[in-house]
Amino acid sequence: MDRLSRDEVVAVITEALSGVADDLDAGWDGALGADAPILGDGGLSSLTLVAAIVEIEERMEERLGTTVTLTSDAFWSARRSPLATVGTLADFMIEEVSRD
Amino acid sequence: MSGASRGLGLAFAQALRDDGYAVVGLARTLPPDAPSGINFASCDVRDADEVRALTRAAVRDRGPVAICVNAAGIASMNHFVTTPGATRQRIMDVNYGGTANLMQAVLPGMIRARNGRIVNISTVAVRYDLEGEAAYVASKAAIEALTRTVAREVGDFGITVNAIAPPPIPTALLSGVPERSVEQLVGRQAIRRMGTAEDVVNVVRFLIAPTSSLVTGQVISLGGP
Numbered sequence: 001m002d003r004l005s006r007d008e009v010v011a012v013i014t015e016a017l018s019g020v021a022d023d024l025d026a027g028w029d030g031a032l033g034a035d036a037p038i039l040g041d042g043g044l045s046s047l048t049l050v051a052a053i054v055e056i057e058e059r060m061e062e063r064l065g066t067t068v069t070l071t072s073d074a075f076w077s078a079r080r081s082p083l084a085t086v087g088t089l090a091d092f093m094i095e096e097v098s099r100d
Numbered sequence: 101m102s103g104a105s106r107g108l109g110l111a112f113a114q115a116l117r118d119d120g121y122a123v124v125g126l127a128r129t130l131p132p133d134a135p136s137g138i139n140f141a142s143c144d145v146r147d148a149d150e151v152r153a154l155t156r157a158a159v160r161d162r163g164p165v166a167i168c169v170n171a172a173g174i175a176s177m178n179h180f181v182t183t184p185g186a187t188r189q190r191i192m193d194v195n196y197g198g199t200a201n202l203m204q205a206v207l208p209g210m211i212r213a214r215n216g217r218i219v220n221i222s223t224v225a226v227r228y229d230l231e232g233e234a235a236y237v238a239s240k241a242a243i244e245a246l247t248r249t250v251a252r253e254v255g256d257f258g259i260t261v262n263a264i265a266p267p268p269i270p271t272a273l274l275s276g277v278p279e280r281s282v283e284q285l286v287g288r289q290a291i292r293r294m295g296t297a298e299d300v301v302n303v304v305r306f307l308i309a310p311t312s313s314l315v316t317g318q319v320i321s322l323g324g325p
Binding site for chain 2: 050051053054055057069071
């Protein structure tokens with residue numbers, strides 16, 4: 001499988017986050033881009049995060065034909081949380097897919 | 101639906117099929133004379149990856165999972181001190197682990213749909229702290245705690261999570277229990293009779309109904325408190 005483009009993955013993630021934030025009326029401070037925080041200050045609540053993870057997995061499969069599981073041990077035990085920013089999550093997902 | 105090949109799981113599968121649902125029944129061993137209208141799939145519920153893959157396949161074939169019933173379960177009657185560690189672990193892995201695996205597999209889709217019904221199966225043995233069933237009781241108590249906690253976590257997504265604690269019911273699971281023990285257990289109930297599969301099906305139907313959208317985090321004990 002060709003290596004995923006970071007821009008494509010960032011686009012899928014931001015689209016998913018935006019959709020979930022609108023749906024749950026969570027709001028979003030600042031621009032949604034690769035540097036946007038997912039967890040922590042300016043990021044998502046735990047409720048919205050759950051919905052976001054689900055949405056990101058689904059959209060990765062629908063848009064890019066790629067199955068990524070974000071509930072793995074590797075995801076939650078990574079030294080630097082993949083959920084720090086949209087960019088770190090994209091990097092994690094690309095790395096995971098390239099390992100398969 | 102797990103545990104669909106026999107006992108209560110099979111009764112649930114047939115009832116929901118009769119009610120018009122598209123039923124996918126997971127079972128370790130498929131029934132030799134599989135009833136028509138139910139799609140059976142061989143599955144070891146202890147294997148999270150297998151459960152997830154089968155759930156994805158079911159969603160691809162039939163659309164989102166709206167209802168999940170966790171009926172897979174095993175038991176082994178023994179004093180706790182003489183229960184082999186492997187048996188104790190196997191009971192926990194099938195009963196609690198299997199329930200948790202299937203819940204984790206179906207919940208993402210339910211969260212996305214902002215709708216869902218999960219029904220888990222506990223047992224009267226939990227509230228009676230039934231001697232001789234420590235490993236089984238512990239696994240079912242874990243299911244009850246999981247039910248209540250996850251109900252809180254997913255309530256905002258329009259998903260209800262409940263459990264049913266049936267009294268003794270004549271199924272294969274009860275065949276290893278001495279008759280006298282069953283009589284003593286039934287004697288402790290407010291309504292002193294054994295249950296039937298239909299008694300439990302009745303509660304499943306109530307819990308999954310669209311009108312039961314405010315019923316969640318409950319363990320409904322049949323036969324009385």
